[in-house]
Each structure stands twice: as C-alpha cells, then as structure tokens.
Amino acid sequence: MFLDQITYFPTVTDSEAARIGLERWCEQPGLTGEDALATRIAALAEHRNGTPLLQGLFANSPYLTRLMIRDIEFAADLLENGPDAMEVRLQERAAALDPLAMDTTALMSALRVLKRHYSLTTAIADITRVWPLERVTGALSELADIAIAAAWRHALGIEARAGRLPLDADGPGDILDGSGLICLGMGKLGAKELNYSSDIDLIVFYDNELPAYAGVEELQKHFVTMTRLVVRLLEERTPDGYVFRTDLRLRPDASATPIAVSVAAAEIYYESLGQNWERAAMIKARPIGCDMKAAAMFLSLIRPFVWRKHLDFAAIEDIHSIKRQIAAHKGGSKIKVEGHNVKLGRGGIREIEFFVQTQQLIWGGRDARLRGKKTADAMQALVDLGRVKADVAKAMMDAYRFLRTVEHRLQMVNDAQTHSLPETTDGLTKISGFLGIEEVDRFRRELIHQLSTVAHHYRNLFEESAPLSSDVEDAGSLVFTGVESDPETLKTLESLGFADPEFVATRIRTWHHGRYRATRSERSRQILTEIVPALLTSFGKAPEPDTAFRRFDRFLEGLPAGVQLFSLFQANPPLLEMLADIMGMAPSLARQLGHHPSLFEGVLTHDPSAKLGDRDSLEAELERDLAGARYYEDVLDIARRWINDQRFLVGIQVLQGRVPATRAAECLSDIVDVGIRALLPRVEAEFALRHGRIPGCTLPALAVIAYGKLGAREISAGSDLDLVFLYDAPFDAESDGEKPLPASTYFTRLGQRLLAALTAQTAEGGLFEVDLRLRPSGNKGTMVPSLEGFEKYHREEAWTWERMALTRARVVSASQELTAKLEWLFADLLTEERDQEKLLRDVADMRERIAKEHSSASHWKIKHWRGGLVDLEFMAQYLLLKHCREHPELLTGNTADVFDRLGDAKLLERDLADKLAGTTRLWRAIQWILRLTVDESFDPETAPAALKARLSMSAGVNAFEDLDRIIEKRGAEVRDAFRTVIEEPAAALPPVDADSAE
Numbered sequence: 002m003f004l005d006q007i008t009y010f011p012t013v014t015d016s017e018a019a020r021i022g023l024e025r026w027c028e029q030p031g032l033t034g035e036d037a038l039a040t041r042i043a044a045l046a047e048h049r050n051g052t053p054l055l056q057g058l059f060a061n062s063p064y065l066t067r068l069m070i071r072d073i074e075f076a077a078d079l080l081e082n083g084p085d086a087m088e089v090r091l092q093e094r095a096a097a098l099d100p101l102a103m104d105t106t107a108l109m110s111a112l113r114v115l116k117r118h119y120s121l122t123t124a125i126a127d128i129t130r131v132w133p134l135e136r137v138t139g140a141l142s143e144l145a146d147i148a149i150a151a152a153w154r155h156a157l158g159i160e161a162r163a164g165r166l167p168l169d170a171d172g173p174g175d176i177l178d179g180s181g182l183i184c185l186g187m188g189k190l191g192a193k194e195l196n197y198s199s200d201i202d203l204i205v206f207y208d209n210e211l212p213a214y215a216g217v218e219e220l221q222k223h224f225v226t227m228t229r230l231v232v233r234l235l236e237e238r239t240p241d242g243y244v245f246r247t248d249l250r251l252r253p254d255a256s257a258t259p260i261a262v263s264v265a266a267a268e269i270y271y272e273s274l275g276q277n278w279e280r281a282a283m284i285k286a287r288p289i290g291c292d293m294k295a296a297a298m299f300l301s302l303i304r305p306f307v308w309r310k311h312l313d314f315a316a317i318e319d320i321h322s323i324k325r326q327i328a329a330h331k332g333g334s335k336i337k338v339e340g341h342n343v344k345l346g347r348g349g350i351r352e353i354e355f356f357v358q359t360q361q362l363i364w365g366g367r368d369a370r371l372r373g374k375k376t377a378d379a380m381q382a383l384v385d386l387g388r389v390k391a392d393v394a395k396a397m398m399d400a401y402r403f404l405r406t407v408e409h410r411l412q413m414v415n416d417a418q419t420h421s422l423p424e425t426t427d428g429l430t431k432i433s434g435f436l437g438i439e440e441v442d443r444f445r446r447e448l449i450h451q452l453s454t455v456a457h458h459y460r461n462l463f464e465e466s467a468p469l470s471s472d473v474e475d476a477g478s479l480v481f482t483g484v485e486s487d488p489e490t491l492k493t494l495e496s497l498g499f500a501d502p503e504f505v506a507t508r509i510r511t512w513h514h515g516r517y518r519a520t521r522s523e524r525s526r527q528i529l530t531e532i533v534p535a536l537l538t539s540f541g542k543a544p545e546p547d548t549a550f551r552r553f554d555r556f557l558e559g560l561p562a563g564v565q566l567f568s569l570f571q572a573n574p575p576l577l578e579m580l581a582d583i584m585g586m587a588p589s590l591a592r593q594l595g596h597h598p599s600l601f602e603g604v605l606t607h608d609p610s611a612k613l614g615d616r617d618s619l620e621a622e623l624e625r626d627l628a629g630a631r632y633y634e635d636v637l638d639i640a641r642r643w644i645n646d647q648r649f650l651v652g653i654q655v656l657q658g659r660v661p662a663t664r665a666a667e668c669l670s671d672i673v674d675v676g677i678r679a680l681l682p683r684v685e686a687e688f689a690l691r692h693g694r695i696p697g698c699t700l701p702a703l704a705v706i707a708y709g710k711l712g713a714r715e716i717s718a719g720s721d722l723d724l725v726f727l728y729d730a731p732f733d734a735e736s737d738g739e740k741p742l743p744a745s746t747y748f749t750r751l752g753q754r755l756l757a758a759l760t761a762q763t764a765e766g767g768l769f770e771v772d773l774r775l776r777p778s779g780n781k782g783t784m785v786p787s788l789e790g791f792e793k794y795h796r797e798e799a800w801t802w803e804r805m806a807l808t809r810a811r812v813v814s815a816s817q818e819l820t821a822k823l824e825w826l827f828a829d830l831l832t833e834e835r836d837q838e839k840l841l842r843d844v845a846d847m848r849e850r851i852a853k854e855h856s857s858a859s860h861w862k863i864k865h866w867r868g869g870l871v872d873l874e875f876m877a878q879y880l881l882l883k884h885c886r887e888h889p890e891l892l893t894g895n896t897a898d899v900f901d902r903l904g905d906a907k908l909l910e911r912d913l914a915d916k917l918a919g920t921t922r923l924w925r926a927i928q929w930i931l932r933l934t935v936d937e938s939f940d941p942e943t944a945p946a947a948l949k950a951r952l953s954m955s956a957g958v959n960a961f962e963d964l965d966r967i968i969e970k971r972g973a974e975v976r977d978a979f980r981t982v983i984e985e986p987a988a989a990l991p992p993v994d995a996d997s998a999e
Contacts, residue, residue, distance in 0.1 A: 002085030004050040007129040012434030022059025023052075023065045029073045041077050051080065054129070061435040064416040067080045068121045074961060075118050084126035088140060091118055095147045100155035103169055109234055112148050113241035118142040124197070124413055127406070128437075134402045135194075135377065137409070142193040145186070148244045150290030153184060156227035165223050167213050177292055182224070183264070183299050184291040190375040196405065198412035200246040201235070202287070208295045209263040211340050211812045219279035224261035232260075246418070250485060252281055254514045263944035264299055271306040274400040274515040275527065283307045284365070285374045309366040336452045339429060343404045344420035345409070350408065350450030353401045358461065375832055376401060391457050400451040403714040407448070410435045421488075479534050481509040486655055497541030499550065508554055509533060519563030528567040533575070536570070539577040543585025543943030550592040552584040555833050559594075580651060586947045587656055587934045588645040593649070611896030613651065613660060614760050616671040623679050625870070633687045637681070637758060639999075641765035644676045648778050652718055652933050662717070662926035663897075670714040673722065675757070676704055676768070678814045684755050693738020695730050695747060703728055703751055703785070704815035704823060706773045712809040713894035715925060718933040721770040722759070724753040725810075729788040729819050748925075752785035759795040775806055790824065795830050801843035807831060809894035832886045838990055844879045845987035848872070848979075860968050863928050868972030870896075870928065872979045873921045877903075879983060884908050897921040919977060920971045926955040927968075941965070 013019050027046055030039035045051040059066050063744045069076045079087050095115060100108055125141045126132035132140075157176045161168035168176055187202035189195045207224045217741050228249070237245045249260050254271035271279070282308065288296035289476050316677035334348045344350045356380045365371040368386060373379040380398055383389040397457050410432055411419050426441070433444035479494075480487045486506040494502030512529060515521040520529060527631045536553075559565065583590045614622070623643050651669050654660045660668075681701045685694075695702055709723035710716045726748075734744040742750065759769050777786050777794035786794070795803070810827050812820045848871070855865040864870045877899040884906070885891045897918040904914025931939050934948055941949070941961070949961040956964050 002048075002081055004045065004048050004054070004080055006083070007050055007054065007131065009128070009130045009437055010050070010053040010060050011128060011162040011437055011438075012054075012439050013056045013060045014431040014434035015060045018063075018066075019056040019060040022069075023055055025066075025070050026055060026059070026073070029070055038074055038077065040943070041081075042073065045077060046205075053335075054080075056436075061410075061431060062124075062413050062415075062965070065124055065413060067123070068117055068124075072114075072117055072121065076121060079122060079125055080567065084122050084131060087118070087122045091115065091122065093142075095151075098151055098772055100486045101158040101176065103155070105155065105234070108151065109237070109239060110241050112151060112234065112244045113239060116144060116148070116244045117242060120197075127409055128413075129484050134405050135375075138189070138194045138196065138405070140196040141197065141199065142190060145190055145195060145245055146289050148235060149184065149186070149201075149203070149231070150177070152231040153182060153227070153290045155234065156230045157182065159230070160223055160227055177290065178211065178294070179211075180292045181211040181214065181295050182227075182291045182375075183207065184289055185296070186289040187282055187285045187286055189285075190289070191287040192376065193287075194375060197409040198416050200248050202248050202251050203289075204252045205249065205261040206264050206267055206299060207261055208292075208299075209265055211295070220973050221259060221261065221263065225259050228261045248485070251279075253279075254516075255326055256511070257514070257516070264302070265294075267299075268302060271303050274521070275306050276513055276523075277362065278513075280307050280362055284358055284361055285414050287374060295728070303433065307365075308372065310367075323342070327847070336449060338422060338448055339426070340421055340424045341448075342421045342489060343407050343452075345423075345487060348400075348454070348456035348459070352400065353397050355385065356397060356455075356459055364388060382632075385963070393524065396454050397458055398958060400455045403447070403451050404455075407432070461972075479537065481506060481513060481530075481533065494537065497537055498543075498546040499537075499541065500547050504547070505537070505550055508550075512557065517558050517560065517563075519557055519560035519566075522562075522564060523569055524565035528571055532567060532570045532574075535574050535577050536580075539581040539582065542578070543581045544947040545585055549581055549585035552588070556584070556591065556594045579657065579717075582656055582947070583653070584738075586951065587652070590652055590656070590933060594928060613654065613664065613668040614671075616675060619647070619671055619675045620678070623675055627679060633683070634763070636683050637761070637763050638765045640676055640680055640758075641763060641768055644672060644768055645766060647672045648718075651749040655718075655929055655933055656951070657987065658951060662929035662955065663922055665926065666710075666715050666717060667931060669718075670711055670716045673711055673716065673769070674707075674813050679704060681814050683753060684758050685751065688751050688754050689738060691738055691740055692742050692747060692750075695728075695734050695736050695744055697734070698728070698730050699816035699818055701814055701816060702730070703748060703755065704788075704819050705755070705813045706823065707811045707813045708806050708809055710809075711813075712811040713896065714811075715895060717925070717929045720932075721772050723772050723775050723806075725773065725776045725791075725792050725811075726785045727756065727776075727788055727821065728785060732787070732789075745785075746955050748785040748787075749783065787821070788826075789922075792826055795826075799830075801840060802832070802847055804835075804882055805844070805875075808878045808881050808892075811894060828889065828892060831882065831892060832858050832889055834886060835882065837883060840879065840882055841983065842990055842993070844875055845983050848875050848983065857983060860972055861941070863924050863931065866972065868975040868979075870921070870924050871915060872975050873924065876917070876979055876982050877921075880908065897925075913978060916971075916974055920975055923956055923967075924969065927952060930955060 027039075027043060030036075046055060055069075057071065078090075098108070099112060103111070113958065119140065123137050124133070126140075127134075127137045144876075154176055157166070157168060157180055158170040161170040161176065166180075168180055170176055183206040185191065185204045185206070187204060189199055190201045190203075193867075195201070205224065205228045207220065209215075211221055212742065217223070232247045232249070236247045237243065249255070252258060252260070252262050253267055254274070258266070283303065286300065288300070306976050339802070341347075342349060354376055357376055360383055361371050361373075361379055364386075370382050370386065371379065371388075373382055377398055380394045384394045385389050396785050407422075408420055411417075411422070414432075414435070415540075416774070423432060430441045433441045436777075437446065438444045438447070456497060480490050486503055490506055491502040494505050499505050511517075512520045514527055515526065520526050537550075538544050538551065540549045557563075562950070570580075583594065619796045623640070626639050626643050627636060630639055648669060651660075651665050651672070653667045655662060681703060685701055687701065694700075704727050706712075706725040706727065707723065708725065710720050711722050711724075728744065728748040730744045730748070732744065736742050736744075736747045756771060760771050762766060773784065774780055776782055776784070777791055783790070799807075807827060807830060815823065851865070851871060852867065855871075857866045860866050860868070861871070874896050877896045880903055881899050884903070888906050888908065890904075891899060891906065891908075893899055893902065900909065900914045900918035900921065903909040904918070906913045909917075930948075930952055934951075936943070949964075953959060953961050953964045956967055958964050962971050
C-alpha cells in the first residue's frame with residue numbers, strides 16, 4: 002500500500018479543522034450507503050500513516066479537503082495505490098476521450114473531473130515528496146496539454162461539420178493535422194513547469210496562406226470563434242469546477258489585435274515591433290494541441306527574431322534595463338518574510354528565471370545548446386558552456402525548487418493563484434506546517450537564506466549600471482514587460498503617489514508596443530525603458546501625479562520621434578523634473594506641448610536653466626537660424642519655431658522660480674521685438690518682388706508701434722499684441738514695382754502681409770494674437786495710417802483713453818529717421834497742455850464703466866478686481882498725464898516705474914509710491930504665473946499645492962495663507978489710493994454743464 006511507503010507529512014496546524022475533516026471523511030461513504038467503501042475509508046483513516054496525512058491535509062487546505070471528500074473513492078484509490086499508478090490510470094482515461102464525438106457539455110464535465118483527479122494526485126505526490134518538483138509540474142503541464150488538444154479538436158469539429166472550414170471531422174486522421182492552427186503554450190506551460198494553480202498562457206495563430214483555406218472567407222472570424230470556445234471549455238466554472246484559467250494576452254499587441262492572429266500579421270509584427278521581453282517569452286514557446294507542421298514552420302519563421310546570431314548591444318542594454326526595472330537592487334525591494342512575494346519579490350522565482358533567460362537571449366543565437374525551454378535544463382547548459390559557475394547554478398536551482406514548493410503550498414490552501422506569504426505570524430506558521438516544517442523560525446531562516454542567495458547571484462549577473470537618479474534607488478519594483486500588471490509594480494506606483502496605478506502600468510505597456518510614433522523604433526523603446534523609473538519618480542512628486550502622467554501621455558502621443566528627446570532625458574535626469582513641473586502645475590504649457598510637441602525641441606539646443614539672453618544675443622541667434630531659409634515659407638516656419646521655443650523656455654524659468662516676472666516680461670518683450678524686427682524686412686522684400694518700393698522711404702518703410710503690455714515691456718504668457726502700423730510717405734507717392742500701387746494701398750497691403758506673418762498658422766503653429774484697434778478711429782479707420790494722418794488725429798480728435806494708451810506706446814521697428822519722428826511726436830502729445838478737470842473726470846468715468854463690465858469679487862482675478870492691475874494702471878497713467886508737462890522725466894510705459902518716478906519727483910508720497918510700485922510688480926508676478934499655469938482661472942480650493950507654493954514664493958512668503966492675506970491687504974491699499982487720487986477728487990468736481998459738454 003502507498004501509505005506504507007511515505008515518510009513526510011504536513012504538520013497539523015489547526016486541530017479543529019483536522020478533526021472536522023476526518024469526521025467528514027469517515028461519514029461520507031455512509032451518506033451513499035456504500036459499505037465496502039466505508040470499510041476502506043475507515044481503514045485508511047486508522048492507518049499509522051493515513052491518520053497524520055489526512056489530518057495534515059484537512060488542517061491546512063480547505064481546497065484539498067473538498068477534493069478528498071467530493072471524490073472520496075478516487076482519493077481512496079490514490080492513498081492505496083499511489084500517484085504513479087493513478088497517473089497511468091488518468092492518462093488512460095484521457096486517451097479514451099473522443100472530443101469530436103462528445104457534445105460540449107459532456108466534454109467540459111469530463112475535463113473538469115480529470116482536472117480534479119490530476120490536482121489531487123499531484124498534490125499528494127508533492128506533499129509526501131514521492132515526486133520531485135519536475136515530476137509534479139510535468140504532470141500538471143501534461144493535464145494542460147490533454148485539455149487544450151481536446152478543446153481544439155472539439156472546436157475544429159464543430160466548425161468543420163457546420164461547413165465553415167474545409168476539414169474532415171469524421172475521417173481517419175487527426176483533425177488537427179493540416180488545419181493551419183498554431184497554438185503555442187507560453188511561459189511555465191511551454192516549459193512544462195506549471196505551478197499548482199497556474200493560469201495557462203496561450204498564443205493562437207492560424208496559417209492564412211494554407212491552400213485549403215484559399216476560398217474561405219472570414220477565416221479570422223472562424224478562428225476567433227473557435228478560440229473563444231476553447232477558452233470557454235477550459236476556464237468556464239460549472240458545478241464540476243474549471244480546468245485552467247486561460248490568458249491570451251501574450252499575442253502580438255494584445256490590446257489591438259484579435260485573439261487569433263494570422264501568421265502574416267505576426268511575421269510583420271515580430272520583424273518591426275517585437276520587443277525583447279517577447280523574445281524572452283518565445284524561448285519557452287511550445288506547440289500544443291495544434292497542427293504541428295504549421296507550428297514548426299511558424300517557429301522557424303520567427304527564429305531569427307528570438308535567436309539573434311550576433312550580439313545586439315542595444316538588446317543587451319534593454320535586457321539590463323528590464324532587469325533593473327524588476328527590482329531596484331540598491332535599497333528598493335527588500336527581502337522579508339511576512340507578505341513576501343516568492344515569485345516577483347526580491348530574490349524570488351522571477352529572478353531565477355530571468356537569470357537564465359537573459360543569458361539565453363544573449364548567447365543562444367550563437368549556440369543552440371542554450372535554447373532549452375526548462376529552467377533547469379537551460380541552467381545546466383549555461384554551466385556546461387562555462388557561462389555560469391556550477392556552484393552558482395546549484396545554489397540557484399536549489400532555491401528554485403524550494404521557492405516553487407513554497408508557492409505550491411500557498412496555492413494548495415484555496416486553489417488561488419497567489420505567490421505571497423501571509424502577512425501574519427499565525428498565517429506564516431500554518432504555511433510552515435503545511436511544508437512539514439514544525440518550527441516557523443526554521444522556515445524563516447531557510448526562506449531568507451534562499452532569497453538572499455538568489456538576490457546575491459542575480460545582482461552579480463551583470464555589472465549594475467548607474468541609476469538614473471538617486472531618487473529612483475528606492476522606487477521598488479517597476480516592471481512593465483509582458484501583458485499584465487505586476488502586483489509589486491502596482492504597489493510601487495501607489496507608493497509613488499499615483500491613485501490609478503493600473504492605468505499608468507497599462508499605458509506604459511502601450512508605449513512599449515510602439516503605438517505612438519515616438520516609440521516605434523527599437524532604440525526609442527530601449528531608452529524609454531531606461532528612463533521610466535526616473536520619469537515616474539519625477540511625476541510622483543507632482544501635485545497631481547495621475548494628471549501629470551496623463552498630460553505626458555498626450556504629449557508623447559504627439560511626438561514625431563522619441564530617440565532624441567528620450568536620450569536627452571537619459572543624459573539629463575533633472576529635465577524630467579522640469580517636465581513633471583510642466584505637466585503637473587502648468588496645464589496651459591502642457592496643452593501647448595500636447596498640440597505642438599516640437600516646442601520641447603528648444604530644450605535640445607538651449608539650457609533651460611541658463612541665464613535669459615539680452616536683445617542683441619537673441620537677435621543674433623534668430624538671424625543665424627533665418628540665414629538657412631531658402632523660401633519665404635521657410636522664414637515663417639523658422640521664426641515660429643524660434644519664437645515659440647524662446648517663449649517656452651522663458652515660461653519654464655518662471656515656472657521653476659529661476660527668474661522674477663519682471664525680468665521674464667522684459668525678455669519676452671525682447672523676443673517679440675526681435676521676431677517682429679526679423680520678419681518685417683523679409684515681409685517687405687517678399688512684397689517688393691511684385692510691387693517694388695516707395696521711392697524715398699528708408700527701410701524698413703513700415704513702422705510697427707507697440708501699445709499695451711508689449712509697449713510697456715510688461716508682456717506675460719498668452720498676452721495679445723496691441724500694435725499700430727503706419728508709414729511716412731507723400732500721399733501721391735507710388736511704388737516702383739512690376740505692379741505699382743499708390744502709397745496708401747501699398748502700405749495697407751504690406752500691413753496685411755505683416756499681420757499674416759505674425760498671426761497665420763503654418764506647420765509650425767501660430768505666433769501671436771494681434772489687435773490693431775488702437776490705431777486712429779479704431780476699426781473704422783484705415784488699417785495703416787500715414788504719419789501725417791496719425792498726428793492729425795491725435796492732435797485734433799483723440800479721446801482721453803487714447804492719450805492714456807499712448808503713455809505706453811513704443812516704436813518696435815521703423816527706420817532710424819521715422820523712429821526719431823515718432824518718439825518726438827509721442828513725447829509732444831503726452832506733454833501738451835490739457836484740461837485737468839476733464840482728464841480727471843474722463844479717467845474716473847472710464848474706470849467705472851470698466852468695473853461694471855468686468856467686475857470680479859475674487860482677488861485672484863488680479864486684473865479687474867478692485868485693487869488690481871487696472872486700478873494701478875489707471876492711477877499711473879492719470880498721474881503721468883497730469884504731471885508730465887512739468888515733469889517729462891515721468892515718461893515711461895512701465896506702470897511700476899511710473900510710481901517710482903512719481904515718488905522721486907515728490908509728486909506722490911514716497912511711502913505710497915513704493916507701495917504702489919511694489920504691488921504692481923507683485924500683481925504682475927502673480928498674473929504671469931497664473932497665465933502660465935491656469936490662465937487666471939484659479940481656484941484656491943482645487944489648485945495644486947505646488948502652484949500655491951510657487952505663487953507664495955513670488956511674494957516672498959512660505960505659506961499660501963500668508964499670500965492670501967497679503968493680497969487682501971495690498972488690494973485694500975490700492976483701493977484706498979485710487980479713492981484718494983481719482984474717485985474723491987472726481988466726485989468733488991462741479992457738475993458738467995450740459996451746454997459746454999455739447
């Protein structure tokens with residue numbers, strides 16, 4: 002009797018469960034009235050080895066208890082005859098199955114009963130140690146082979162009898178032969194190393210060029226239908242249980258391809274997009290239950306993809322990268338006992354398998370002896386060929402067998418696909434007892450020894466490359482190979498701050514499948530593998546990691562290529578922190594990047610941390626770029642690329658707090674000036690090709706005047722450009738080109754050309770929003786007035802608000818002679834004698850009208866809020882117009898500078914002047930940051946913490962609450978000043994006489 006031969010038993014860790022299980026064991030035959038079976042069952046329970054074995058099983062495994070009771074007669078045969086004899090009997094039963102003759106329900110039932118009996122047989126053989134690990138996993142794999150083949154024969158028979166496939170379901174041969182069906186068992190199934198509660202990984206292909214199918218339409222549809230039936234036959238749960246959970250996601254680009262893939266499509270995929278983890282997976286690929294001839298041809302077809310004859314150093318680096326992602330060796334994933342994952346954790350089964358597979362990938366292309374599917378066989382081949390030392394191989398394989406046995410016990414408890422040890426000491430004691438180790442501390446020591454051994458040899462497999470960032474060292478497990486999310490990786494992502502780690506993991510696997518143009522090349526995917534840990538660590542520090550990651554994903558989707566940018570990140574990890582800042586804190590910048598990823602190319606040629614350039618250096622740089630333009634269209638594209646790059650770099654420096662908003666505004670104004678000055682002569686030259694020039698006009702003949710923020714050099718992110726174009730030429734002048742035009746028409750069309758050059762969308766995007774309404778008579782006036790008409794209008798018809806606007810007028814581009822005329826005219830118009838009462842009354846009335854139209858209670862609407870920028874600008878412009886006739890030194894467009902000069906001239910109390918100037922600069926800084934990040938739609942309740950911190954920094958305070966109080970206090974001071982300077986004096990003016998008003 003088998004029981005007489007065994008010497009190993011599980012420890013009884015739960016005496017009550019053992020007692021109840023033994024009672025049910027003894028009572029079960031009586032429930033059916035089978036006296037002979039009852040006698041056998043009682044004898045087995047009373048046997049000197051039967052008692053401890055049964056009690057050990059019942060105490061430790063509810064799943065095995067159910068199997069023993071449910072199939073009690075089979076269990077009795079097993080205990081009496083042993084696993085060897087029962088395996089032969091099971092094989093005979095499997096051979097007697099006729100899947101073509103059975104209906105689906107009957108076949109499902111037969112396979113499930115067979116699975117239960119195989120599970121019980123292998124469990125008893127494993128627990129009593131009469132079979133080594135390889136025999137246990139081999140038997141489980143044999144059951145899978147039997148079930149898969151039976152399911153495919155059944156599915157093919159159904160399709161053939163329905164006339165959907167030209168196969169003979171009733172002929173003498175095997176329906177699988179010549180079917181073109183290719184079913185590959187992958188992973189542990191392919192290596193015949195299934196664990197006790199394994200899923201099975203399958204890939205289904207079909208030979209779409211098989212002659213028999215030449216006239217069959219919708220061939221893919223039929224194979225997909227059959228594949229679904231096979232999956233149902235194997236994994237659907239019925240009263241008889243299930244056979245195997247089935248995973249089809251190892252197929253090429255699983256989320257985008259059908260569950261059955263044609264050979265032609267597979268060949269294209271593996272040649273162009275196949276990844277190194279897929280090469281590693283294919284090492285274990287084994288045809289099961291299919292057309293063996295077609296499968297052999299397919300495996301021969303993709304052999305060059307799997308086994309490369311020459312060492313591919315990019316692939317080796319990719320292997321290094323994947324290895325580093327699996328576990329961060331310098332402090333990331335720690336060896337422990339409670340809760341440790343014996344498969345994926347540090348020192349676990351995965352590391353042993355990877356130890357072997359990486360060497361197979363590197364050397365197997367040159368030596369076929371290294372192409373074995375089984376871990377033990379491949380390890381021995383590495384020893385035989387001198388690639389691994391014999392003592393290292395023995396230590397690794399001893400650990401492998403120990404850890405696989407632990408894995409089996411964990412799964413036998415409840416037939417769960419688990420690999421993690423219990424979190425509690427009590428749970429650990431039970432697993433230790435199930436292994437037959439009575440002292441839990443001895444189990445702890447043995448487990449730590451084996452895990453440490455694996456970790457040591459695994460770490461020494463390659464020289465460890467330098468980490469991408471010191472922060473990444475503690476990242477933990479970050480592996481994105483394969484088709485499913487690694488549990489340890491999900492935990493790591495969660496610890497990094499991601500609320501939806503499954504989305505992040507899935508999306509990164511999508512990158513590796515080459516769905517985006519930026520990740521289609523093997524080189525780009527290899528570099529991406531390297532930088533992912535640093536990327537995720539940087540995004541994890543963002544105020545909203547998931548949002549930052551999603552924005553980056555959209556950015557990546559729009560990139561035309563990835564190698565250059567990924568290489569930049571690889572060489573400069575701090576740039577990833579900058580990218581995380583943009584994606585996490587500046588949605589407007591992120592949107593710009595999403596629409597125009599080429600903006601980031603500016604980082605390739607400019608150090609984003611370098612000092613901002615002055616106007617001369619900027620002008621020289623743009624001219625160098627434009628020197629390479631061959632056509633006018635090239636000019637427009639180059640200018641757009643350069644200007645947008647420069648604006649983007651300024652935005653980054655403001656976002657990171659490297660430069661104050663005042664300096665950023667000056668630099669951005671210089672960038673705009675330089676762009677206009679570079680474009681204007683080229684626009685004029687292009688226009689002159691057809692229409693010539695106006696005789697006597699010095700180039701550039703068209704003058705560009707900036708008003709508003711650009712005129713004051715206070716421009717911020719997203720600002721429109723307030724411009725006025727004008728010319729200085731006789732009214733009756735005419736151009737001298739092929740198609741001459743009178744001066745007014747000439748300059749109007751030239752102005753339209755310049756406007757288009759500044760605003761039109763090209764392949765490189767747009768440049769500016771331009772507003773020309775500040776020209777004389779606004780939209781009713783001519784688009785490009787003459788200098789004479791401009792002067793006449795301003796001397797005779799201009800409104801007070803136009804005088805206020807003129808305080809910020811600045812010549813951006815014009816001939817030297819015209820520039821001098823305009824600057825004299827501006828000063829003369831501003832310093833002319835004016836009606837002080839009318840000035841005051843008009844300013845007060847205009848401010849009230851604006852307040853009614855743009856009122857805001859939120860002080861974060863920093864422009865229109867009472868106490869905000871508009872109040873400050875109105876005060877500065879009013880006081881400048883009031884006093885500049887006697888004090889021309891006040892003339893400047895910059896609002897803060899006006900207050901400084903008013904204080905210097907003692908026209909405003911020094912303390913108040915300093916407060917107003919300081920508040921103006923603070924409001925500008927806040928506006929700059931808000932426009933750069935949330936475009937002024939700021940809500941303190943939902944705003945990212947990093948944005949609040951950046952705003953606080955702009956005011957020189959640490960806490961956002963302090964900034965909030967400062968804004969309220971400064972705003973109240975501005976309101977008080979506005980009342981004192983404008984509102985109250987205006988209210989004290991005598992009423993306007995109706996007749997005089999007319």
